[in-house]
Amino acid sequence: MSQSPTMRSIGHENDVVFDNIGMTFDTGAGVTRAVENVSGAIPEGKFVSVIGPSGCGKSTLLDMVGGLLKPTQGSVSINGEKVTGPRRDTAMVFQEDSTLHWRTVLDNVAFGLEVKGISKAERYDSARRMIELVGLKGFEDHRPGQLSGGMKQRVAIARALAMEPRVLLMDEPFGALDQQTRQFIGRELLRIWEKTRNRVLFITHDIQEAVYLSDEVWVMSARPSIVKEVVTIDLPRPRPEGTHALPRFRELEDHLWALVKVEAEKTLGPGARLA
Amino acid sequence: MSTDVTIPSFPQITGHREAKKSRVIRDNLWRAAVLVALVLLWAVLSSTTDLVASPAASLNALAERFADGSIYRHLDATLQAVAIGFCIAAAIGFPLGYVIGRSKFLGAVFDPLVAGAFAIPRVIFFPILLQIFGVGVGAQSAMAALAAVFPIMVSTTAGVRAINPLLPKLARSLSLSPLQTVTKIYIPAMAPSLMVGIRIGFSIAFINVIIAEFFAARAGLGLQALRAYGMLDLPTMYGIIVLLAAIALAGNLALWAVERRLGEKA
Ligand SMILES: Nc1ncnc2c1ncn2[C@@H]1O[C@H](COP(=O)(O)OP(=O)(O)O)[C@@H](O)[C@H]1O
Numbered sequence A: 001m002s003q004s005p006t007m008r009s010i011g012h013e014n015d016v017v018f019d020n021i022g023m024t025f026d027t028g029a030g031v032t033r034a035v036e037n038v039s040g041a042i043p044e045g046k047f048v049s050v051i052g053p054s055g056c057g058k059s060t061l062l063d064m065v066g067g068l069l070k071p072t073q074g075s076v077s078i079n080g081e082k083v084t085g086p087r088r089d090t091a092m093v094f095q096e097d098s099t100l101h102w103r104t105v106l107d108n109v110a111f112g113l114e115v116k117g118i119s120k121a122e123r124y125d126s127a128r129r130m131i132e133l134v135g136l137k138g139f140e141d142h143r144p145g146q147l148s149g150g151m152k153q154r155v156a157i158a159r160a161l162a163m164e165p166r167v168l169l170m171d172e173p174f175g176a177l178d179q180q181t182r183q184f185i186g187r188e189l190l191r192i193w194e195k196t197r198n199r200v201l202f203i204t205h206d207i208q209e210a211v212y213l214s215d216e217v218w219v220m221s222a223r224p225s226i227v228k229e230v231v232t233i234d235l236p237r238p239r240p241e242g243t244h245a246l247p248r249f250r251e252l253e254d255h256l257w258a259l260v261k262v263e264a265e266k267t268l269g270p271g272a273r274l275a
Numbered sequence B: 001m002s003t004d005v006t007i008p009s010f011p012q013i014t015g016h017r018e019a020k021k022s023r024v025i026r027d028n029l030w031r032a033a034v035l036v037a038l039v040l041l042w043a044v045l046s047s048t049t050d051l052v053a054s055p056a057a058s059l060n061a062l063a064e065r066f067a068d069g070s071i072y073r074h075l076d077a078t079l080q081a082v083a084i085g086f087c088i089a090a091a092i093g094f095p096l097g098y099v100i101g102r103s104k105f106l107g108a109v110f111d112p113l114v115a116g117a118f119a120i121p122r123v124i125f126f127p128i129l130l131q132i133f134g135v136g137v138g139a140q141s142a143m144a145a146l147a148a149v150f151p152i153m154v155s156t157t158a159g160v161r162a163i164n165p166l167l168p169k170l171a172r173s174l175s176l177s178p179l180q181t182v183t184k185i186y187i188p189a190m191a192p193s194l195m196v197g198i199r200i201g202f203s204i205a206f207i208n209v210i211i212a213e214f215f216a217a218r219a220g221l222g223l224q225a226l227r228a229y230g231m232l233d234l235p236t237m238y239g240i241i242v243l244l245a246a247i248a249l250a251g252n253l254a255l256w257a258v259e260r261r262l263g264e265k266a
């Protein structure tokens, strides 16, 4: 069911490969070792989720893959190329609203393609398809101010998908949504991903969500964080509505809970909640 | 930061446009009514005191100045000083406000200084400006620039700071060039506060040009108003006041309309 990440083979050419990556923040106030010695790989066509206690370095890890942060140790490579900055074949979705409030939904979704220099006809064409895919058809001319939080996140997801990224990086994209909305969008995301099958690095603090969506769940330890365990989610795909009720789903969920609880208690003391 | 409250529009609700249109008509009717009431009040005042010329006499005097062409030189001087002063203030205030807003360090250094300088009545420096530029449009322009640069800077700084911090991160993740980041993210995101800066900057530039013309000028509406007063030609003085009010109103209404349209998009 699980294996230590360092024991795994370091992956193929086409993978997203973490080679002993680490990040230390040195602010005037003190030194924070956020991520330490993380090795592993996201294989082609796999959906990987990362869970771990709040502040353990999940966002830091994601930002390093996205090229927004330069690791202080080791490196990330995608398709055999070392990540030195933001790449055109990766796209990010953030936890909070990152829509451009002065643009319509259509122009928001087309934004990534617009700055890439894609012609208007072409980018509106893909944007319209993505808008339909995320279930926002009919809202093309609305502005984010007229949409709910869940709809704004779909806009952000559609914007990322329109880039046709080979690696999709999502940092708690449903974190700000209510439980019902996040379950619904989670199902939608899975339905879309079954079609695109790009590599996904998905950060969440929701264990059920991680199990439901992923091929692998990486459990990070408390700071300085390493990937403590990689749990392979061997549930068959596609995963229909009733998947949550499968005994195997429960088993995996319980196992992850146990792992995460230990880490949360390390940072926050016994009885702490995972956040 | 005061922005005007706008009601979000939901085009899918039928009849909404019509309702909005009739509301706009109603608002405009009331605005006109208030203006008429003010003119009536003015008329009543003029009949009770010699210090106030009647609306009819004032408008007549103003019309005469236009008819004989004598007003144009002064109108020109004032508008030129406002325009030049405002452009200088904008050219300095926007970039400076932007830089102060984006840098923690510069913010820490300049915030208290700007706030302090904002409170100094800038007209106190006019004699110095006269020394530098001599009596003329140059000195009035410099006065306008000095006065208007602060509100423009302050609202730009506030605008930069109010930007959703994820947007610069988004810009980086999408590999936007520095120019694209400014034109496609910062300027549109800050548009409402930039417009507030422009509108307040324009008003302050205008006010300061008139005050400066009171001190020393070769031409200008402020100078003309003061001269008329000196010659006890009250109708002309009030006529010029009406002209000043009309210019201020027209300028502000135009900028306000732009601001509202940007607000509706937000
Ligand atoms: N830019 C930064 N400068 C200094 N410390 C940082 C910075 N970014 C993150 N950290 C610290 O690194 C740790 C990990 O942060 P983060 O990756 O955001 O955690 P998570 O996403 O798991 O909640 C935290 O202790 C945080 O305070």
Ligand SMILES: [Mg+2]
Residues within 6 Å of the ligand: A058, A059, A060, A171
């Ligand atoms: Mg985080």
